[in-house]
Amino acid sequence: HTVFLYSPQQALPWARAPAACLNFNCMLILLPVCRNLLSFLRGTIQCCSRTAARQLDRNLTFHKLVAYMIRKSSQNVICKLHLQNPTIVMFTTVAGLTGVAITLALILIITSSMEVIRRSYFEVFWYTHHLFIIFFIGLVFHGYARIVRGQTVASLDTNKPQNCSDKFEDWGKNGSNCAVPEFAGNPPGTWKWVLGPMILYVCERIVRIYRSHQKVVITKVVMHPSKTLELQMKRKGFSMEVGQYVFIQCPSVSRLEWHPFTLTSAPEEDYFSAHIRIVGDWTQALYEACGGDKNEPQEAWKLPKVAIDGPFGTASEDVFRYEVVMLVGAGIGVTPFASILKSVWYKRIQNNQDVFTKKIYFYWLCPETQAFEWFADLLQSLEGQMTEKNMMGFLSYNIYLTRWKEQEAAHFRVHHEAENDPITGLKQKTFYGKPNWDNEFTNITSQHPRSKVGVFLCGPPQLATSLEKQCMSHSAADVKFIFNKENF
Secondary structure, eight states: OOOOOOOGGGHHHHHHHHHHHHHHHHHHHTGGGOHHHHHHHHHHHHTTOHHHHHHGGGHHHHHHHHHHHHHHHHHHHHHHHHTTSOGGGGGTSHHHHHHHHHHHHHHHHHHHTSHHHHHHOHHHHHHHHTTHHHHHHHHHHTTTTOOSEEEOHHHHHHSOHHHHGGGGGGTTOTTOSOOOOOEEEOOOOHHHHHHHHHHHHHHHHHHHHHHHTSOEEEEEEEEETTTEEEEEEEETTOOOOTTOEEEEEOTTTOSSOOEEEEBOSOTTSSSEEEEEEOOSHHHHHHHHHTTTTOSSOOOGGGSOOOEEEEEEOOGGGGGGGOSEEEEEEEGGGGHHHHHHHHHHHHHHHTTOTTOOOOEEEEEEEESSGGGGHHHHHHHHHHHHHHHHTTOTTTEEEEEEETTOOTTTTGGGGGGTTSSSOTTTOOSSOOEESOOOHHHHHHHHHHHSTTEEEEEEEESOHHHHHHHHHHHHHHOOSSEEEEEEEOOO
């Protein structure tokens, strides 16, 4: 290991290097969360490069990586300046006060972004994340006191560093071309890095505010089993594609909170819908506002007002660009594929010749039987319609109860001779345990030589890692698996 030793007098120059990195990363941090900008870019470059468009689907991953680099850069700046500046300076100067504000805001933002807090206490994550406003204001004004000094513009004419750095002993002497350099406080420069992204983000928020004031009408509320709420809505001029998502706000629940939900309706339908699983305070309050806790039907005028921001694009928009498609949903992660399956059906019965997709393999993984209840109705309807139209070969679906094993499901075996599965009511029997992905990929490879297979997942990171590895290991010269994951 190499150990660098420097005195307190050298701390400020050493701190400038991570400070430059901090400026660069702060320039990038807002761009991945400009959802309207990303949707525009995705649609623009889609026709040119599908690979480039897929990179935009990793916007949140990029956002987290940049945040990590901001944390590391800030740590380095703080550690090095702590050697030089006494504690009292932190609370008596502009640089010190803004530095404290920046540090505290960053600590709160980072700690509340931990997975366990984000999943269990979303409101904490949501509110503390808006401390980024304080962070950026402090960042812009941090250099206002000009404590970082640099050679003046006039001095650069009489003492050019590239020519005079090795002649410091002759500075200012008669006959020397190098005068004694003059130094002054450097003007603040961070604003040059962050002004552009901040303007883009302000424009983003203006678009969101405009959308949120457009009238949305809830046309139907459906209470599905397992406390899953379906909202069917209409908004003038609303246009969507399969797999897209929206942010929903309910002012009677909270005027500040917006939550993302995948659209489960098809573009061919005259409404748009979202299925909302009741798992937290906000969703519970929305459930009660829509009359989910009441036995009698809720009158339309009593339904709460909602605001919609979106729709926004996801990886699932590309599903019809592949001849063969694998759809893998885990639990409520099946929602993007409801839109896809509905749309495929509409296109098929309308004899749409533009549908490039010839075969869909659908996998649904659920821990318990209750999770099947709300989506099974759609699958039963599709199954019946495909049987009637003699189209069963188009869609192959496999449903897995992942927490059950064959021996635990032995009491169901008596029903296996029945026409329909006793759990889902489908003709396709339910499997118990987890899929053998190696066998599934091998089978698809043999069935579809010389094909590009799009693999689409909405599920946990562990499953994403497993499927991505399978895509890489089974891709060959004649068959290529392209992995896509939902992120929102």
